[in-house]
Amino acid sequence: MNGLHLTADLARxxxxxxxxxxxxxxxxxxxxxxSAGLTVVGEHWHRxxxxxxxxxxxxxxxxLL
Known part of the structure; x- marks a missing residue:
């Protein structure tokens, strides 16, 4: 798979x-x-x-960008 995947771990x-x-x-x-000039085409959040x-x-x- 080609592409850039970014993750963030916001612990602490x-x-x-x-x-x-x-x-x-x-x-x-x-x-x-x-602000990065990108477009969100989908998203999912879970509590x-x-x-x-x-x-x-x-x-x-x-x-999803």
């Missing part, structure tokens, strides 16, 4: 609250794509369930 992120805010994280990702201690679950997502 300086803006940790963003990691449980799906709309906020998606918006930041879309802004980064747009993980809350932990047993009640803390919010994380988010995983992807943008």
């Amino acid at each position: 992120c300086a803006r940790a609250a963003l990691l449980t805010d799906a709309p906020g994280l998606a918006g930041q990702a879309r802004e980064a794509v747009a 993980f369930p809350a932990a047993a201690d009640g803390s919010p679950g994380g988010i995983t997502g992807m943008l």
